[in-house]
Amino acid sequence: MPDLVIRNLHANITDTDTEILKGIDLEMSKGEIHAIMGPNGSGKSTLSHVLMGHPGYEVTEGEVMFEGVNLLDMAADERSRAGLFLSFQYPFAVPGVTVANFIRMAVNAHRKGGPDGADNPVRIPEFRKQLMEAMEMLEIDKSMASRSLNDGFSGGEKKRFEILQMAMLKPRLAILDETDSGLDIDALRIVSGGINALMGPDMGTLIITHYQRILDYVQPDRIHVLVDGRIVRSGGAELAKELETTGYAEMANKEAVS
Amino acid sequence: MSTWLEERRATAAEQNEALGVPSLSDEHWRFTSLRGVDFAAFTPAVVATAGEATGAILAEGDHAGRIVMRDGGVVVDEFSAEVSAQGVVFGSLARLADDHAALIEPLLGTIVGYDEKFAAENGALWTDGVLLHVPAGVKVQLPFHVAYEIATPAAAQQWRMLISLGEGAEATLVEEHLPGQPGYANGVAELQLAATAHLTYVVVQDRHDETVHFAAHRAEIAKDATLEWSACSIGAKTGKTRMETRLTGEGSTGRLSAVYVVDGKRHLDLDTTQEHDAPNAVSDLAFKGVLLDSARSVWRGVIRVAEGAQGTDAYQENRNLMLSPTARADSIPGLEIDTNDVRCTHGATAGPVDPILKFYLMSRGIPQAEAERMIVEGFLEEALERIPDLRIREALTTAIMRRVPLV
Numbered sequence: 166m167p168d169l170v171i172r173n174l175h176a177n178i179t180d181t182d183t184e185i186l187k188g189i190d191l192e193m194s195k196g197e198i199h200a201i202m203g204p205n206g207s208g209k210s211t212l213s214h215v216l217m218g219h220p221g222y223e224v225t226e227g228e229v230m231f232e233g234v235n236l237l238d239m240a241a242d243e244r245s246r247a248g249l250f251l252s253f254q255y256p257f258a259v260p261g262v263t264v265a266n267f268i269r270m271a272v273n274a275h276r277k278g279g280p281d282g283a284d285n286p287v288r289i290p291e292f293r294k295q296l297m298e299a300m301e302m303l304e305i306d307k308s309m310a311s312r313s314l315n316d317g318f319s320g321g322e323k324k325r326f327e328i329l330q331m332a333m334l335k336p337r338l339a340i341l342d343e344t345d346s347g348l349d350i351d352a353l354r355i356v357s358g359g360i361n362a363l364m365g366p367d368m369g370t371l372i373i374t375h376y377q378r379i380l381d382y383v384q385p386d387r388i389h390v391l392v393d394g395r396i397v398r399s400g401g402a403e404l405a406k407e408l409e410t411t412g413y414a415e416m417a418n419k420e421a422v423s
Numbered sequence: 424m425s426t427w428l429e430e431r432r433a434t435a436a437e438q439n440e441a442l443g444v445p446s447l448s449d450e451h452w453r454f455t456s457l458r459g460v461d462f463a464a465f466t467p468a469v470v471a472t473a474g475e476a477t478g479a480i481l482a483e484g485d486h487a488g489r490i491v492m493r494d495g496g497v498v499v500d501e502f503s504a505e506v507s508a509q510g511v512v513f514g515s516l517a518r519l520a521d522d523h524a525a526l527i528e529p530l531l532g533t534i535v536g537y538d539e540k541f542a543a544e545n546g547a548l549w550t551d552g553v554l555l556h557v558p559a560g561v562k563v564q565l566p567f568h569v570a571y572e573i574a575t576p577a578a579a580q581q582w583r584m585l586i587s588l589g590e591g592a593e594a595t596l597v598e599e600h601l602p603g604q605p606g607y608a609n610g611v612a613e614l615q616l617a618a619t620a621h622l623t624y625v626v627v628q629d630r631h632d633e634t635v636h637f638a639a640h641r642a643e644i645a646k647d648a649t650l651e652w653s654a655c656s657i658g659a660k661t662g663k664t665r666m667e668t669r670l671t672g673e674g675s676t677g678r679l680s681a682v683y684v685v686d687g688k689r690h691l692d693l694d695t696t697q698e699h700d701a702p703n704a705v706s707d708l709a710f711k712g713v714l715l716d717s718a719r720s721v722w723r724g725v726i727r728v729a730e731g732a733q734g735t736d737a738y739q740e741n742r743n744l745m746l747s748p749t750a751r752a753d754s755i756p757g758l759e760i761d762t763n764d765v766r767c768t769h770g771a772t773a774g775p776v777d778p779i780l781k782f783y784l785m786s787r788g789i790p791q792a793e794a795e796r797m798i799v800e801g802f803l804e805e806a807l808e809r810i811p812d813l814r815i816r817e818a819l820t821t822a823i824m825r826r827v828p829l830v
Contacts (some may be wrong), residue, residue, distance in 0.1 A: 217786050218782070218786075219779075219782055220778050220779070220782055221779070240785065240791065241782055242785040242786075242787075242790050242794070245785070245786055245787055245788035246788045250786075253786075256783070259780070259783075259784070259797070259801055260801050260802070260804070261800060261802065261804025261805050261808070262800070262804075267797075270793070271787035271788050271789055274790065274793070275788045313801070330787060334787065334788065
């Protein structure tokens with residue numbers, strides 16, 4: 166059975182009847198990179214938020230199984246500790262909390278409750294070393310570790326710090342929501358390089374994107390086209406090229422009549 | 424007792440008689456009712472009560488001088504001989520009143536007058552307190568530490584403090600209002616900074632949960648002098664504190680930072696002024712509060728720019744984080760500007776923890792309670808990081824965060 170199984174997922178904006186996801190089915194396994202592409206308003210970001218447990222959406226139907234457990238029964242922090250990671254399209258500033266402290270708390274939250282149930286916090290020198298290595302990989306200046314997380318960071322910096330957190334938390338399923346938006350070509354190269362370096366047989370990556378640009382750097386195994394809350398087509402990497410020429414609208418229409 | 428002092432007390436006593444206890448119709452007491460306070464239930468503390476004061480947050484480490492006032496008098500009156508040799512005067516105000524009349528007479532009751540009820544009451548009834556005078560050019564590196572404590576239940580403590588810094592003088596004074604016993608505390612602090620002087624002033628109000636705490640602190644800041652004032656309020660049942668700065672000299676600076684955590688049924692009222700009487704002065708006020716349970720905070724702040732104070736740069740903000748739907752925070756900013764060419768800005772907000780920010784932290788595996796605590800600490804940190812002394816900052820952060828339960 167695939168590691169991630171999404172079945173007939175429906176979701177509304179909380180406390181409204183506005184349905185955004187209208188029955189999503191998707192399967193993927195660790196070691197694979199999948200991309201979800203779609204026009205604005207198709208529900209791409211909603212899907213990423215719903216998978217992570219965003220309070221602004223409620224699931225009305227369906228299930229999401231990851232490694233055999235139902236994610237929908239879990240709060241966001243439990244999903245994270247179960248191996249999920251979301252790189253936010255618009256990361257939040259956390260004033261007064263430094264990058265290093267924040268990531269260390271997150272790492273410790275992940276280490277807590279291991280088999281022996283002990284706190285087991287990471288040793289600080291070991292943590293510093295790992296953090297510095299990850300920052301180097303993402304070409305982030307080391308002095309940034311003592312800045313408040315995302316506070317006054319540029320759009321591109323925020324995206325790098327999302328990937329930095331991913332590198333430190335080592336998820337088994339990473340969802341990258343428009344991670345390429347707002348990145349110039351150099352930043353895109355660095356961020357993509359980071360994603361590729363972190364990929365491996367124990368991690369699956371779901372890339373959510375509007376443009377195929379990032380897919381030139383991170384090669385997907387599968388591409389799914391999301392239109393109006395439904396996956397209208399799935400295929401191999403070549404689908405991105407086809408989309409470039411046909412556009413989302415035409416593809417959606419074609420699917421509708423076929 | 425000197426004649427001038429007796430005369431001043433008599434003037435204050437007359438005012439105290441003339442002024443009634445303020446009601447909600449008084450502009451400065453619009454949000455703080457005193458109807459539930461039975462002033463007759465308190466016994467004026469006239470002498471010191473022997474014993475050790477407890478609960479100070481910032482007393483660790485070396486000091487240039489240390490004073491503890493318990494009830495009506497001072498029980499600890501220590502002063503470094505080395506600092507004294509530089510001409511600095513520090514000690515119990517009652518003890519020094521006769522010998523240092525030349526310092527005290529021009530100050531006492533001249534910065535905080537007797538036109539307000541509780542300042543007048545204090546002017547008539549103060550029993551002891553602190554005098555600090557740093558002569559021109561003397562820079563005292565170590566902090567002075569002052570603690571006030573009510574040691575006897577239902578005691579009324581009237582403390583008074585005078586600080587004067589000569590030209591170019593520098594000092595740090597930490598003033599702590601300790602939990603002690605329930606009672607009534609009323610005090611006045613008058614601060615005078617001569618040209619280019621620099622004072623770091625830290626005030627911690629951690630009075631007993633049932634104590635009524637009134638205080639009027641007012642500073643006059645001369646040319647190119649700087650007052651770095653940080654206040655932390657976590658105590659008292661009803662607290663009303665005036666924090667006033669008057670920028671009398673060109674190019675002077677007054678920075679006011681405050682953090683408060685108000686829980687239970689506490690009521691905290693902070694009343695501030697930034698009075699620009701000279702050109703090109705800078706004032707910057709940042710107050711941040713966390714409200715829990717059915718607690719209540721009030722901040723009323725006015726920026727007053729006098730005619731001729733061109734080039735004024737004044738800022739005030741009050742931000743409140745509401746951790747309970749039954750808590751309430753009122754922010755009343757005010758501008759009174761009588762000149763052109765000034766920059767005055769203000770901002771006030773009150774709101775709960777942002778659920779989306781909480782989601783962001785939780786998405787990293789951080790449990791909900793820890794995420795909320797992190798948001799609270801980060802919120803307060805923005806005001807706390809304005810405190811230049813790292814040791815003071817850390818001790819205050821620890822003390823404050825102890826008041827924020829893991830929800």
